[in-house]
Amino acid sequence: MPIDESLITREVLDNTLVKEIYPEIKTESEPRMGKVRSVYDVSPEELLLSSSDSLSSHDVVLLRQVFAKGENLDAISSHFFEQTKNIIPNHYIETLAPNMWRVQKAEPILVEMVFRQYITGSGWRSYESNKGPEQGSEFCGVQLRDGYRKNEKLDEIVFTPTAKGQVKDFDISEFAGLNPEEDDPKIDVDMIRNNYAAFGLRKPEDIDFLTEASFNLYRAIHTELESKGQLLADTKWEFGYLPDGRIALIDECVTPDSSRIWEDASYVFNPEENEFTIVQSDKQHFRDHVETMGLQTPDKKEELAAYWMPDKVLRDGVVKYANIRETITGTLPEITAIPKKEIIMDALSKVGYLK
Numbered sequence: 001m002p003i004d005e006s007l008i009t010r011e012v013l014d015n016t017l018v019k020e021i022y023p024e025i026k027t028e029s030e031p032r033m034g035k036v037r038s039v040y041d042v043s044p045e046e047l048l049l050s051s052s053d054s055l056s057s058h059d060v061v062l063l064r065q066v067f068a069k070g071e072n073l074d075a076i077s078s079h080f081f082e083q084t085k086n087i088i089p090n091h092y093i094e095t096l097a098p099n100m101w102r103v104q105k106a107e108p109i110l111v112e113m114v115f116r117q118y119i120t121g122s123g124w125r126s127y128e129s130n131k132g133p134e135q136g137s138e139f140c141g142v143q144l145r146d147g148y149r150k151n152e153k154l155d156e157i158v159f160t161p162t163a164k165g166q167v168k169d170f171d172i173s174e175f176a177g178l179n180p181e182e183d184d185p186k187i188d189v190d191m192i193r194n195n196y197a198a199f200g201l202r203k204p205e206d207i208d209f210l211t212e213a214s215f216n217l218y219r220a221i222h223t224e225l226e227s228k229g230q231l232l233a234d235t236k237w238e239f240g241y242l243p244d245g246r247i248a249l250i251d252e253c254v255t256p257d258s259s260r261i262w263e264d265a266s267y268v269f270n271p272e273e274n275e276f277t278i279v280q281s282d283k284q285h286f287r288d289h290v291e292t293m294g295l296q297t298p299d300k301k302e303e304l305a306a307y308w309m310p311d312k313v314l315r316d317g318v319v320k321y322a323n324i325r326e327t328i329t330g331t332l333p334e335i336t337a338i339p340k341k342e343i344i345m346d347a348l349s350k351v352g353y354l355k
């Protein structure tokens with residue numbers, strides 16, 4: 001059953017977790033922050049990973065948070081971790097408190113493993129601007145045939161990797177001449193194999209293992225999503241080496257932040273626009289709003305960081321994230337105005353993770 005929207009009162013909408021470091025947690029080294037998560041080194045082999053309700057869009061963390069977002073992402077990821085642990089191991093151990101996971105520490109592989117089965121977003125923009133519809137075009141080392149329309153299903157799933165980090169983080173000849181500050185530059189499989197150590201891989205053939213495992217993950221999760229009335233248009237995974245040397249899936253798995261998830265029933269061809277209509281169950285809701293406001297360009301980053309997202313847009317996003325969680329996992333977040341941080345600190349104190 002979808003979330004009862006009348007329960008999302010003003011108080012609930014404001015009961016969010018901003019991304020921050022909790023100094024109360026006992027750690028072995030300085031905690032660090034990603035775009036929406038914080039990471040605590042709690043033992044030589046384990047981390048605590050805290051998912052905030054913060055929202056990043058166009059590489060900027062926004063001022064306002066989305067009620068229960070972190071908790072919804074965690075519920076979806078841990079569901080898929082459980083479903084796919086036979087395909088590849090993952091870092092997840094347990095949920096200690098809402099928004100707080102205990103995970104196995106991994107040495108990250110610096111490749112964003114992006115997979116797509118539908119042509120949209122940056123893939124579509126590149127295809128369209130390179131005359132793909134008329135003559136086909138190449139994207140991240142993958143040759144796409146001509147004749148695709150926007151949002152159309154590709155003949156097969158494609159792997160379109162990017163480097164995790166900025167151009168200047170990688171000392172490789174293929175990046176010569178690129179802007180050193182460029183984020184997540186596009187790469188291809190040969191570049192990864194030829195520079196495996198720069199991407200944090202221990203052996204060149206590990207990229208082949210990872211690609212194969214990812215195709216299997218994609219197929220398994222797409223099949224499950226289809227059975228729940230959703231399509232997996234694209235997604236991004238991260239992997240790393242566990243202390244025992246095995247490669248594992250880390251971070252998150254097919255969440256509405258890391259993926260495009262569309263409603264199957266609404267996916268139909270619209271001849272007037274010459275594109276497929278989509279209804280998104282994911283972060284695109286927020287990205288579209290940012291673009292409507294004209295805040296998506298690199299010169300607007302400061303303005304975007306200070307932007308006060310209207311309540312209506314936030315509320316619609318809360319509903320979208322809660323409902324896609326419910327569709328995938330069968331559970332909804334608890335709608336509460338009890339401060340989230342109190343609940344987390346209480347739970348962590350009981351299991352001995354506080355100073």
Ligand SMILES: Nc1ncnc2c1ncn2[C@@H]1O[C@H](COP(=O)(O)OP(=O)(O)OP(=O)(O)O)[C@@H](O)[C@H]1O
Nearest residue numbers: 034035036037039091103104105106108238250251
């Ligand atoms: N098991 C793990 N071991 C080591 N690092 C991990 C593990 N799981 C996740 N991480 C790292 O923790 C960080 C989590 O940060 P977060 O997801 O907020 O943002 P990000 O990865 O920097 O950005 P984005 O996910 O938007 O690309 C990432 O740097 C991720 O690589």
Ligand SMILES: [Mg+2]
Nearest residue numbers: 034035251252
């Ligand atoms: Mg991440």
